[in-house]
Amino acid sequence: SAVISQKPSRDICQRGTSLTIQCQVDSQVTMMFWYRQQPGQSLTLIATANQGSEATYESGFVIDKFPISRPNLTFSTLTVSNMSPEDSSIYLCSVEDIPSGPYQETQYFGPGTRLLVL
């Protein structure tokens, strides 16, 4: 399966600032996704990062708050803008890979970025 890395692994930020999270994959993938996991909660999809086009955002998430870049098939960034304490979460990127043939598409996740906003 694809190997995914994220930077930074964790950060503590002041409210009103922005943080850009990087996601790097060791192989070319078509589908990349960004999720948010608030403390003690499940995962919520923020957006799908499309190479060569605008990201597709889920209900409740907007581009001004979470701008996403996808410059190539192995890399994406998520920026959390104008942060508030409510943005404190784990942010995870994932990629869809096909480890062993058709009907096996599976999302694999990066190690996550733990963000604390003070």
Added chain:
Amino acid sequence: AQKVTQAQTEISVVEKEDVTLDCVYETRDTTYYLFWYKQPPSGELVFLIRRNSFDEQNEISGRYSWNFQKSTSSFNFTITASQVVDSAVYFCALSEANDYKLSFGAGTTVTVRA
């Protein structure tokens, strides 16, 4: 809309006990895919298994086994002879055909005590 329910919020067992995690799903699609992921305290999400709706075979992988029952819309996960390293949050997830989006359950926290 698809939905995944993990009714058990927390389960605590003593080492070597078996533990079963329940997952019930709802979908209108006849073709769909079910997943289990493990999230240890370190935070990364580890893929455990994928099961397609058209393949109802149960599966065993070491101490892990999965029971897929379409008749009851359930995809339960059993850890046999649990170990401390099994302590984690376990998520069940669902995606539908032609839709890559994963819908996650709320997760079940498993604590295995030595």
